[in-house]
Amino acid sequence: MAAPAAAAAAAAFASWLLAVLWVGICSGVCVEVPSEKEAVQGSRMKLMCISCMKREEVSATTVVRWYYKAEGGQDVPIYEYNNEKRELDSRFRGRLQWNGSADMQDVSISVLNINLNDSGTYTCNVTREFNFESHRPMFTRTTLIHLTVVEKAGEDFTSVISEIMMYILLVFLTLWLLIEMVYCYRKVSKAEEAAQENATDYLAIPSENKENCAVPVEE
Numbered sequence: 505m506a507a508p509a510a511a512a513a514a515a516a517f518a519s520w521l522l523a524v525l526w527v528g529i530c531s532g533v534c535v536e537v538p539s540e541k542e543a544v545q546g547s548r549m550k551l552m553c554i555s556c557m558k559r560e561e562v563s564a565t566t567v568v569r570w571y572y573k574a575e576g577g578q579d580v581p582i583y584e585y586n587n588e589k590r591e592l593d594s595r596f597r598g599r600l601q602w603n604g605s606a607d608m609q610d611v612s613i614s615v616l617n618i619n620l621n622d623s624g625t626y627t628c629n630v631t632r633e634f635n636f637e638s639h640r641p642m643f644t645r646t647t648l649i650h651l652t653v654v655e656k657a658g659e660d661f662t663s664v665i666s667e668i669m670m671y672i673l674l675v676f677l678t679l680w681l682l683i684e685m686v687y688c689y690r691k692v693s694k695a696e697e698a699a700q701e702n703a704t705d706y707l708a709i710p711s712e713n714k715e716n717c718a719v720p721v722e723e
């Protein structure tokens with residue numbers, strides 16, 4: 505039962521790691537990494553919103569609006585970036601910080617000292633307006649973040665499991681490689697023995713076997 509879940513968690517973790525590394529290494533490349541969905545009470549939470557630009561969007565003017573919606577409530581504007589960064593009048597006032605990039609592809613904000621009441625849906629609306637002479641078309645991209653604030657950092661069970669799985673896999677692969685090597689070595693030396701008894705096969709069998717054994721790591 506737990507194995508597929510752990511495998512899925514491991515895969516998710518690996519792809520997340522890859523994405524983060526990718527963003528880190530190639531900072532010029534824009535990757536739309538989704539936001540974390542859980543925050544711990546009292547901590548600083550980065551609400552990640554990345555909206556990669558297409559080439560023609562580079563000359564557009566970007567306006568960002570962040571909204572918050574409590575469960576069963578309505579969208580309340582909480583932050584705006586329209587030429588300048590502005591915290592709007594809401595119960596978040598004084599706790600929001602711009603955490604985006606200058607090129608306006610990363611338009612994240614951070615909530616400081618987050619509390620249990622801050623669970624809910626955050627909406628990031630990115631509007632790009634093109635500055636053409638005759639008309640000014642606008643495009644809006646909307647990103648939703650369903651955030652849950654928890655009292656304290658629980659044991660992240662899935663990550664523990666995926667870590668264990670990773671080690672098991674590593675040990676297993678190493679063992680398998682060793683067994684394969686021993687097996688191959690035996691096969692080759694046996695073939696060589698046989699071949700030495702039979703002069704005609706001396707060249708054919710061992711070289712063929714060696715070739716087969718040269719690539720035991722196929723997975």
Ligand SMILES: *[C@@H]1O[C@H](CO)[C@@H](O)[C@H](O)[C@H]1NC(C)=O
Pocket residue numbers: 550601602603604614
């Ligand atoms: C933005 O968030 C990162 C963590 O994701 C943090 O290290 C950095 O200091 C933040 N930048 C600003 C300007 O708040």
Ligand SMILES: *[C@@H]1O[C@H](CO)[C@@H](O)[C@H](O)[C@H]1NC(C)=O
Pocket residue numbers: 619620621
């Ligand atoms: C959460 O909201 C309730 C009312 O909506 C308020 O009484 C309470 O103090 C708030 N808790 C925090 C930690 O802000």
Ligand SMILES: *[C@@H]1O[C@H](CO)[C@@H](O)[C@H](O)[C@H]1NC(C)=O
Pocket residue numbers: 571579627629644646
């Ligand atoms: C975000 O923008 C879209 C398109 O303009 C709009 O339909 C939507 O209501 C906006 N979201 C919020 C929370 O205002």
Ligand SMILES: *[C@@H]1O[C@H](CO)[C@@H](O)[C@H](O)[C@H]1NC(C)=O
Pocket residue numbers: 702703704705
């Ligand atoms: C040994 O060589 C002979 C020809 O010299 C061949 O007919 C025979 O099949 C070979 N035996 C083996 C075990 O390869």
